[in-house]
Amino acid sequence: MSDSPKDPVLEQILSLRAQVEYHSNRYYNLDDPEISDFEYDKLFHQLLDLEEQNPQYYSPTSPTVRVGGSASNTFAPVEHKVQMGSLQDIFSFEELRDFDRRVRETVPDPSYVVETVGSTRGNGFTGEDVTENIRTIRSVPLQLPDKLPLLEVRGEVYMPVKSFERVVEAQELAGEQPFKNPRNAAAGSLRQKNPKITAKRGLDIFVFNIQQVEGKTLSTHSDSLDFIKSLGFKVIPEYKAYDDIEEVIRDIEKIGENRGDYPFGIDGAVVKVNDFAHREQLGSTAKFPRWAIAYKYPPEEKETTLLEVEVQVGRTGAVTPTAVFEPITLAGTTVSRAVLHNQDFIDQMGLSVGDKILVRKAGEIIPEVLSVVWHDPEKAPYQLPEHCPSCGAKLVREEGEAAVRCPNVSCPAQLVRSIIHFCSRNAMDIDGMGEVVCQLLVDRELVRTPADIYRLTQEQLLALPGFAKRKAEKIVEAIEKSKGNDLAKLLFGLGLPGIGEKAAKLLAGRFGSLAAVEAAGWEEIAAIDGFGEIMAKDVEGYFREEHNRDLCRELVELGLNTTAAQTETTGEFTGLTF
Numbered sequence: 001m002s003d004s005p006k007d008p009v010l011e012q013i014l015s016l017r018a019q020v021e022y023h024s025n026r027y028y029n030l031d032d033p034e035i036s037d038f039e040y041d042k043l044f045h046q047l048l049d050l051e052e053q054n055p056q057y058y059s060p061t062s063p064t065v066r067v068g069g070s071a072s073n074t075f076a077p078v079e080h081k082v083q084m085g086s087l088q089d090i091f092s093f094e095e096l097r098d099f100d101r102r103v104r105e106t107v108p109d110p111s112y113v114v115e116t117v118g119s120t121r122g123n124g125f126t127g128e129d130v131t132e133n134i135r136t137i138r139s140v141p142l143q144l145p146d147k148l149p150l151l152e153v154r155g156e157v158y159m160p161v162k163s164f165e166r167v168v169e170a171q172e173l174a175g176e177q178p179f180k181n182p183r184n185a186a187a188g189s190l191r192q193k194n195p196k197i198t199a200k201r202g203l204d205i206f207v208f209n210i211q212q213v214e215g216k217t218l219s220t221h222s223d224s225l226d227f228i229k230s231l232g233f234k235v236i237p238e239y240k241a242y243d244d245i246e247e248v249i250r251d252i253e254k255i256g257e258n259r260g261d262y263p264f265g266i267d268g269a270v271v272k273v274n275d276f277a278h279r280e281q282l283g284s285t286a287k288f289p290r291w292a293i294a295y296k297y298p299p300e301e302k303e304t305t306l307l308e309v310e311v312q313v314g315r316t317g318a319v320t321p322t323a324v325f326e327p328i329t330l331a332g333t334t335v336s337r338a339v340l341h342n343q344d345f346i347d348q349m350g351l352s353v354g355d356k357i358l359v360r361k362a363g364e365i366i367p368e369v370l371s372v373v374w375h376d377p378e379k380a381p382y383q384l385p386e387h388c389p390s391c392g393a394k395l396v397r398e399e400g401e402a403a404v405r406c407p408n409v410s411c412p413a414q415l416v417r418s419i420i421h422f423c424s425r426n427a428m429d430i431d432g433m434g435e436v437v438c439q440l441l442v443d444r445e446l447v448r449t450p451a452d453i454y455r456l457t458q459e460q461l462l463a464l465p466g467f468a469k470r471k472a473e474k475i476v477e478a479i480e481k482s483k484g485n486d487l488a489k490l491l492f493g494l495g496l497p498g499i500g501e502k503a504a505k506l507l508a509g510r511f512g513s514l515a516a517v518e519a520a521g522w523e524e525i526a527a528i529d530g531f532g533e534i535m536a537k538d539v540e541g542y543f544r545e546e547h548n549r550d551l552c553r554e555l556v557e558l559g560l561n562t563t564a565a566q567t568e569t570t571g572e573f574t575g576l577t578f
Helices: 008-028 037-053 063-067 093-106 131-135 161-173 182-190 195-200 221-230 245-257 276-282 343-349 412-423 435-443 458-462 469-482 487-494 501-511 514-519 522-526 533-544 546-557
Strands: 077-079 112-116 126-128 150-158 204-214 268-273 292-296 301-313 318-330 333-339 356-362 366-374
Touching: 008 037, 008 063, 037 063, 093 245, 093 268, 093 276, 093 292, 112 221, 112 245, 131 182, 131 195, 150 182, 161 182, 182 195, 204 221, 245 268, 268 276, 301 412, 318 356, 333 356, 333 366, 343 366, 412 435, 412 487, 458 469, 487 501, 487 514, 487 546, 501 514, 514 533, 514 546, 522 533, 533 546
Parallel strands: none
Antiparallel strands: 077 126, 112 268, 150 204, 268 292, 301 318, 301 356, 318 333, 356 366
């Protein structure tokens, strides 16, 4: 009996999957791409289109799952078969030599592996199932070349430095609280309820341990890393076994000298006994394994000279001073700027132009001024200007606030940033309306308020430099689509003082419509769980401003949705507070 004819569409899908996985591995794991990004994207989207047109051929191991699936409200608990323990931290090489002496009391001839330091850790015994989010990481193999009965590996999901800088820049432009460091950013991104958001964050992973394996016998840690690598996982860079603790120390020093060259921030190096039988002999204490230890690098700090203080105006009118200093190299990169926060911060340090200052990178990423090393006693601390550098309005500082603000709502600097925020993904999510386009529209005086965005025509956009017909069409389509957004996104986009995404959703859920929020008194608003008196009065104050009420009326007339999505709230505990 002859085989039934094969479906040519399925054959094409299988072929494309193999090609995309091959080139993905070359790019993300081997760092040796064979085709351009453009060619890779073309293959990927060809596969994505075919799978969307033929859902009967869905596969959980297709590389298209990396764009993220549907959102989930909760993460299911996952029991760790092997407990996730912690490592003991040390801060000197003498402590490392003490560790070596303790190991040699049990194991006469140990060798060590030095390392730079898919579920969340949880309490060590139970974590959370973040499988769908892990699938979005392109360096994770979706299927293994070897069919093993059981394999459990452990690794570290991280946000590369370039991804972190890109995410923080987008958060600042949108007026959001930026991530403090790449580690927090990676953890927050991995626990996103919507895998599509995780997919956009540019996470990566390296695997550093096999916890359990069946169908393969391994005797040393270095052998296990070789095996993991052969399965398609990205492993820690540059691992090697050493018999002498002094060689270990030299390797740690080398890693420290070159840590700025890694695509991820590191704060230490881990030393592990290589032989698994030796690990069994050494055992563990109640808190730490006796066969591993973590050496922590001291933060790198350098002196430089403050050349000037630049002042920028944000979308809320807040004036932020930035230190500009003689360039220095920290953690492998050249830095010449650091935020000074506010006048109080400057006064506390007694900082003035020409001072010698001490700078470091917080979390190995964000430059910060630590202190003044030398100050000219003849100079008074730097003072913020009395007038806005953008519009010339007299700056004000409200009682009890650290920030100095420009009160002019028509200030050009505030306008650009408020328009960028309004169009951002977490607000009205108008695709194509990025920083450059928003700046251009404001400069050409086509947009003076968010309402003007909804009056833009294709002809106006085509008259701008760099605009082709399709680009103009897509922006107009995105603007029209955004009219149907939920009230919460509109409230967040309007930039109400102190109102982030979460607070905007609470406001929308409590009042149900823009008109109801506008009419609410501060006492009603303060009754929302999570709101305080100050925040509530700020919201009330926003809608007491005539120009803000005028803007809201214009948005209604332009056809924007101003109601909240209805959610089911009936049940045994509805209306009760615990």
